[in-house]
Amino acid sequence: xxxxxxxxxxxxxxxxxxxxxxxxxxxxxxxxxxxxxxxxxxxxxxxxxxxxxxxxxxxxxxxxxxxxxxxxxxxxxxxxxxxxxxxxxxxxxxxxxxxxxxxxxxxxxxxxxxxxxxxxxxxxxxxxxxxxxxxxxxxxxxxxxxxxxxxxxxxxxxxxxxxxxxxxxxxxxxxxxxxxxxxxxxxxxxxxxxxxxxxxxxxxxxxxxxxxxxxxxxxxxxxxxxxxxxxxxxxxxxxxxxxxxxxxxxxxxxxxxxxxxxxxxxxxxxxxxxxxxxxxxxxxxxxxxxxxxxxxxxxxxxxxxxxxxxxxxxxxxxxxxxxxxxxxxxxxxxxxxxxxxxxxxxxxxxxxxxxxxxxxxx
Numbered sequence: 366x367x368x369x370x371x372x373x374x375x376x377x378x379x380x381x382x383x384x385x386x387x388x389x390x391x392x393x394x395x396x397x398x399x400x401x402x403x404x405x406x407x408x409x410x411x412x413x414x415x416x417x418x419x420x421x422x423x424x425x426x427x428x429x430x431x432x433x434x435x436x437x438x439x440x441x442x443x444x445x446x447x448x449x450x451x452x453x454x455x456x457x458x459x460x461x462x463x464x465x466x467x468x469x470x471x472x473x474x475x476x477x478x479x480x481x482x483x484x485x486x487x488x489x490x491x492x493x494x495x496x497x498x499x500x501x502x503x504x505x506x507x508x509x510x511x512x513x514x515x516x517x518x519x520x521x522x523x524x525x526x527x528x529x530x531x532x533x534x535x536x537x538x539x540x541x542x543x544x545x546x547x548x549x550x551x552x553x554x555x556x557x558x559x560x561x562x563x564x565x566x567x568x569x570x571x572x573x574x575x576x577x578x579x580x581x582x583x584x585x586x587x588x589x590x591x592x593x594x595x596x597x598x599x600x601x602x603x604x605x606x607x608x609x610x611x612x613x614x615x616x617x618x619x620x621x622x623x624x625x626x627x628x629x630x631x632x633x634x635x636x637x638x639x640x641x642x643x644x645x646x647x648x649x650x651x652x653x654x655x656x657x658x659x660x661x662x663x664x665x666x667x668x669x670x671x672x673x674x675x676x677x678x679x680x681x682x683x684x685x686x687x688x689x690x691x692x693x694x695x696x697x698x699x700x701x702x703x704x705x706x707x708x709x710x711x712x713x714x715x716x717x718x719x720x721x722x723x724x725x726x727x
Contacts (some may be wrong), residue, residue, distance in 0.1 A: 369443050370647045376402050377430045378429050380422060380443040389446040390414060408719070417511055418444055420477055424515065425451040428527075431466045432457070454685040460537035460545075461618035467530035471516045478512040523553030525581035533585075546589030554571035588687065595680035600673055603698045603714040604704035611644060612633045613663035620662060622651050631693040633702055634703060640695055640702050642666035672693060682706060 369381040397407040428451050429439035440452040447550055457463045466630060467546065485505055521529040529549055536545035557579040566573030609623050610633045620632060622644065634642035644666045652665030671691070673682040676700040686694055696704045 372444075374431070375426070376430065378426070380444070381441055382402050382444045383446075383691045385446050386418075386424065386444050409504065413507060416504075416508055418449070419476060420512055420515065421605045423447040423477065424470045424473050424519075427469040427471075428453065428460075428466055431469035431604070435462050435466070436460075437466075442524040455681060460534040460542075463537075464531055464534035465571045467527045467534060470527050474512045474515045474519075475635040478509055478516070479674040481509040481512070485509070518652040521556065521578075522549070523578045523582060524550060525555045526578070527554050529582070529585070541587045542592065547586055550582040550586035550589075554579055555584075588684070590686070592680040596680070597684060599675065600679050600696055600706055601703070602678045602684045603711050604675065605677055605710050608633070608705050609663050610702070611666075612636060613641060613661065613666070614660045616658065617649060617653055617660050617662065617665060618658040619654070620644055621653070621658065624645055624649065629705075631705070631707075633695050633705070634662055635702060638701070640670065640672070640697070643670050643693070643695065645693075653660040673706060675699070679711075683711060686711075 368384040371382045372382055390656045393410055397410050424443045432453050435457050438454045442451045519526050522532040533545050533549040557575045560571045561575035607646045613636050630646040632644045644662055648665050675696050693705055693707045696706050
């Protein structure tokens with residue numbers, strides 16, 4: 366995600382923070398200052414926000430580390446003002462595994478809440494708090510409240526919340542994946558309408574959540590339709606096999622000529638028959654401005670290249686492209702570069718297959 370900065374890495378999962386997150390901290394500091402809070406109170410409010418998002422990071426690691434048990438990588442976790450986002454390469458194909466992965470995040474918050482409850486009980490003799498205490502009580506009491514709220518919010522049966530994925534996985538045990546997703550998305554959008562209505566008559570923040578849920582449910586339904594449409598299709602069937610390559614020693618001027626001469630936007634970089642990188646259009650234009658046209662391709666290419674296999678199913682490869690926000694991925698066959706899988710070519714494949722089968726494209 367653009368405008369994100371790495372904080373740390375754990376188990377090869379990079380945790381990033383989006384620049385807009387700092388706007389939240391600034392807003393909290395401004396709000397506390399406006400009401401005349403002393404510096405100690407402002408510092409405590411800032412510490413609470415950081416502790417809250419620490420819980421959010423642990424929640425996302427719950428998803429990520431559970432997915433890793435099933436061989437699914439998590440590219441990164443990004444902190445946003447509205448929460449955290451873990452970019453898994455894909456969700457498990459087995460509904461039971463998806464259920465476990467989806468439930469792992471809220472389970473982490475349950476554990477955190479239980480630990481805080483235990484600490485409060487041992488140190489202060491925990492008693493059932495009043496509503497005012499939950500909101501404006503001590504640091505740990507508020508953190509306990511927030512973790513309970515995170516569990517309840519994430520278990521709402523609506524995409525993209527965990528509850529929507531849990532609902533879909535349960536339904537998928539009894540019907541096809543596409544049908545389960547369609548039904549879960551419909552339930553989610555119904556909930557979005559209810560939240561939007563409540564937001565208009567009460568809390569405007571619910572309107573924002575409603576829009577978030579409506580869009581998330583629609584996107585999930587679309588992806589499920591694509592997955593069903595690609596069922597049984599191999600990557601090789603939608604692969605571009607006529608393409609240009611570059612070597613690390615080629616100049617950026619050479620890449621520019623290829624870019625202008627055709628429709629190819631991204632170029633595999635091959636050294637002695639081995640794929641060593643990718644030069645994207647964005648990387649090329651940035652390097653031209655910073656290094657000039659006489660710089661070598663190896664100075665501008667991406668070295669950490671994610672590839673797909675020609676024998677891989679197209680739905681899983683397309684999910685990888687969507688999760689990584691990639692326009693083009695190299696296709697390998699027997700450890701050699703076979704072709705390119707691009708979003709444009711996938712779109713053309715969908716159109717042609719729809720025309721031949723008479724089915725409407727997703």
